[in-house]
Amino acid sequence: MSAHHVPGGLAAGGRAAAWGGPGAVAAFFDVDGTTTEHEPAASAAVAAGFARAAAAGVRLGFATGRPPQGVAHLREQLGWPAGAAEDAVDVVHNGAAVVGRGGTVASWPLPRPAADALARWCAAEGVYAELYCGRRLFVTDRREAAQIGWDEVSGPPDGDSGDLLAGAGRALEVEKVTVNCFEVERTAEAVAAFEVLGLHVERSSAPFLPGVPVLNVTAPGVTKGAALRWWSERTGTPLARVLALGDGLNDLSMLEAAGTGVAMGQAGERVRAAAHLVTRSVEHDGAALVLEHLAAGAL
Numbered sequence: 088m089s090a091h092h093v094p095g096g097l098a099a100g101g102r103a104a105a106w107g108g109p110g111a112v113a114a115f116f117d118v119d120g121t122t123t124e125h126e127p128a129a130s131a132a133v134a135a136g137f138a139r140a141a142a143a144g145v146r147l148g149f150a151t152g153r154p155p156q157g158v159a160h161l162r163e164q165l166g167w168p169a170g171a172a173e174d175a176v177d178v179v180h181n182g183a184a185v186v187g188r189g190g191t192v193a194s195w196p197l198p199r200p201a202a203d204a205l206a207r208w209c210a211a212e213g214v215y216a217e218l219y220c221g222r223r224l225f226v227t228d229r230r231e232a233a234q235i236g237w238d239e240v241s242g243p244p245d246g247d248s249g250d251l252l253a254g255a256g257r258a259l260e261v262e263k264v265t266v267n268c269f270e271v272e273r274t275a276e277a278v279a280a281f282e283v284l285g286l287h288v289e290r291s292s293a294p295f296l297p298g299v300p301v302l303n304v305t306a307p308g309v310t311k312g313a314a315l316r317w318w319s320e321r322t323g324t325p326l327a328r329v330l331a332l333g334d335g336l337n338d339l340s341m342l343e344a345a346g347t348g349v350a351m352g353q354a355g356e357r358v359r360a361a362a363h364l365v366t367r368s369v370e371h372d373g374a375a376l377v378l379e380h381l382a383a384g385a386l
Contacts, residue, residue, distance in 0.1 A: 093364060094385040096376050100350055101360030110328050111347050111386050113146040115178060115315060116374060117333035118153055118161065119294055121351055124369045127239065128164050136378025137165045143382040146324075150178035150311045150331065150341055152265070152291055152303045154219050155186045157240040180219060180263035181289065181303040181337055182314040191221060193317065196260035197306045201284040205264055205304065206248040208280055214273060216266045217241070218248055220259040225251050232269050239295050264304040267296060274300045289337040303337055312340025330386055332377055334358060334369065347386055349377055 091108035093099055116122045122129050129137070141147055149158050158177050167175055167188055176187045184194040196202075202218065209216040209227045217236070218225045223245045226233065237243050250256045266281075268274040281288050281304050289310065291301045311331075319326045327346035331338070334351035335358065342348030342361045350359045352368035359365055364386075366373035380386040 094380045096367065097349070097380070098365040100348070100362030100365045102348065102363050106363035107327055107346055109384060109386055111145065111330040111381060112328045113148070113324055114140070114330040114332065114377075114381055115148045115150040115311075115341060115345075116331075117335065117338050118149055118151040118158060120292075120334040120353070120369050121332055121338075122149065122161065122374050125294055127160055129161060130372055130375065132372040132375035133378065134165060136375040136382070139382040140378045143384070145381050146175060148175065148177050150182075150315065150333070150338075152181040152263075152301075152337055153179060153240055154222060154224070154263075155179050155184070155191075156222050156242055176318065178311055178314040178318075181291075181305055182309050182311040182340075183262040183305045184221070185314055185318060194221075194260070194262050195306050195309045195313075196262045197264070197286060197304070199261070201286055202261040202264070203252060204284055205281060205286065206251060209266065209277075210248055212273075213270075214266060214277055215269055216248070216264055217244075218251060218261050219263045219265070220251075220261055223259070225256075230269070233267060235295050236267065236293065240293075262305075266302040266304060267293075268300040268302065271298070271300060274302070277302060291335050291337040310340035311338060312342075312344035315341050315344050330377070330381065332366070332374060349386075 176185050185192045216227045224241050225246045225248050226244045227248045278288050287305050287307050289303045293301050329345045330347040331341040331345035332349045334354040339361050348362045349364045350362035351373050366377050
């Protein structure tokens with residue numbers, strides 16, 4: 088067990104003994120299941136905590152599998168902290184891009200031949216996939232079950248995957264592919280097909296698609312944790328002074344990279360084991376508790 092005091096309301100995670108103690112000057116929060124529950128906006132408690140932590144000088148950002156437009160409503164609600172420096176950013180596309188108020192700061196797209204092969208495989212096999220090129224979305228089909236994701240996160244598709252394979256679409260870079268495995272029994276088959284292409288696959292979930300496995304497919308080595316390491320080097324902020332909060336398997340890399348990794352209370356065993364600390368569940372405003380401790384200098 089760590090010699091450092093665990094702040095009130097938090098519990099020890101699987102790596103509590105390795106926690107270096109308070110001192111975080113920056114924090115990155117997952118969105119779905121962490122900053123928000125089922126609603127598109129953060130709760131009043133999370134919004135108040137965000138404001139207090141920002142006022143205390145903590146640099147705050149999101150780290151999500153969502154595209155840039157998928158966090159726009161949160162930034163509209165919570166704002167960019169007043170006087171925030173250029174290094175105030177969000178990690179989007181599951182680590183494949185970093186965006187700030189002025190647009191994309193950095194991105195790590197899929198190798199184009201692999202992206203094309205993935206699009207062709209999904210279209211031929213009837214596996215639903217969303218291919219993101221920055222804020223633009225191309226889909227392999229327009230089934231009704233996918234509509235809720237367009238409504239909740241991305242907005243309507245800009246085109247079909249075939250549009251990427253010919254004409255002007257050839258000039259676009261695919262930063263991330265999201266595969267919603269509506270045919271759950273084909274999940275392992277899809278993962279194997281993408282890994283054969285040399286791509287990185289991380290499993291996730293979406294609260295608006297209960298029971299549907301979600302696969303985040305990116306270039307090799309692209310993760311939320313890798314994006315945090317890039318940001319740390321770019322800004323000169325030691326990772327030891329960065330906090331990361333999340334609940335899903337695609338959050339493991341950033342929980343392991345950050346000096347303070349915090350799991351949500353409802354997170355599974357693997358996520359809790361990778362974290363230094365565990366907060367309350369999303370339904371009990373676990374993110375708000377973390378923000379309060381950040382504002383007080385207890386994390």
